[in-house]
Amino acid sequence: SQQGEEDPQALSIQEGENATMNCSYKTSINNLQWYRQNSGRGLVHLILIRSNEREKHSGRLRVTLDTSKKSSSLLITASRAADTASYFCNAPSGGSYIPTFGRGTSLIVHP
Amino acid sequence: DGGITQSPKYLFRKEGQNVTLSCEQNLNHDAMYWYRQDPGQGLRLIYYSQIVNDFQKGDIAEGYSVSREKKESFPLTVTSAQKNPTAFYLCASMGLSQETQYFGPGTRLLVL
Numbered sequence: 001s002q003q004g005e006e007d008p009q010a011l012s013i014q015e016g017e018n019a020t021m022n023c024s025y026k027t028s029i030n031n032l033q034w035y036r037q038n039s040g041r042g043l044v045h046l047i048l049i050r051s052n053e054r055e056k057h058s059g060r061l062r063v064t065l066d067t068s069k070k071s072s073s074l075l076i077t078a079s080r081a082a083d084t085a086s087y088f089c090n091a092p093s094g095g096s097y098i099p100t101f102g103r104g105t106s107l108i109v110h111p
Numbered sequence: 112d113g114g115i116t117q118s119p120k121y122l123f124r125k126e127g128q129n130v131t132l133s134c135e136q137n138l139n140h141d142a143m144y145w146y147r148q149d150p151g152q153g154l155r156l157i158y159y160s161q162i163v164n165d166f167q168k169g170d171i172a173e174g175y176s177v178s179r180e181k182k183e184s185f186p187l188t189v190t191s192a193q194k195n196p197t198a199f200y201l202c203a204s205m206g207l208s209q210e211t212q213y214f215g216p217g218t219r220l221l222v223l
Contacts, residue, residue, distance in 0.1 A: 030209065031209075031210060033210070033211065033212075035212075040199070040217070040219075041216060041217065042117075042201055042203075042214030042215050042216050042217050043154075043201070043203075043212070043214040044214070045211045045212065045213070048210055048211065088153070088154075090212070092209040092210075097209050098156065098159060098169075099144065099156075099203070099205065099212055100154075100156055100170070101146070101153045101154040102153050103151075103152060103153040104153055106151075
C-alpha cells in the first residue's frame with residue numbers, strides 16, 4: 001500500500017492564483033517529500049520537510065506538515081503556466097522503505 | 112554530471128518479442144526501482160533492488176524481469192508474457208538516507 005495519497009486529483013487555476021494540494025499518509029514518518037512531474041518526463045524532487053518541522057519554504061513553494069493529522073500541504077504562490085504538472089508526495093517511514101506513489105494532483109495553470 | 116539515465120527514449124515492441132529497457136546511475140546509490148505509468152495514472156512499482164545481486168517484486172511484476180549485476184545498472188526486460196506493455200517506464204534510485212529519489216527521463220514503450 002502506498003504511503004502518501006494526494007488530493008485533489010485535479011486542480012485548474014488562473015495564472016497568478018495560489019495552488020494548494022494535500023497529502024495524507026498512514027504511519028509515522030521520517031520526512032515527507034514532494035515531487036513534480038512535467039508531462040512525459042521523470043519526477044523531480046521539489047522539497048523535503050522533516051518530521052520535526054512544521055513549515056518549510058523554497059522560493060514560491062510552501063510546505064506544511066501536521067503529524068497529528070498525518071497530512072501535508074503544498075502551496076504554490078503566484079502560479080505560472082510553467083507550474084502546470086502533476087505533483088506527488090512520498091513519506092518514508094523508516095526501516096526498509098519502498099517508495100510507492102499515489103495518482104498525484106494534476107495542476108493546470110491557465111495563462 | 113551525476114544522474115540517472117534511461118534509454119531508449121522510445122521503444123517499439125512487436126508481438127511476442129522481449130525488449131530490454133536500460134537504466135544507469137552514477138550516484139553511487141544502493142537502491143534502484145522500476146515504475147510503470149499509464150496515462151493519467153500514478154506510478155506503479157514493478158521491481159526494486161536494494162543491493163547488488165538482489166531484487167524484489169513490486170506490485171505488478173508479472174511479465175517483467177530484471178537483473179542487478181552491477182551497482183550502476185538495473186535493466187528491465189518486458190517479456191512476451193506482458194500482454195499490455197504500452198506505458199511510460201520510469202527508473203529511479205535512492206541513497207541510504209531515504210531522502211530523495213532521483214528519476215530518469217523515462218522510456219515510452221509502444222506495441223507495433
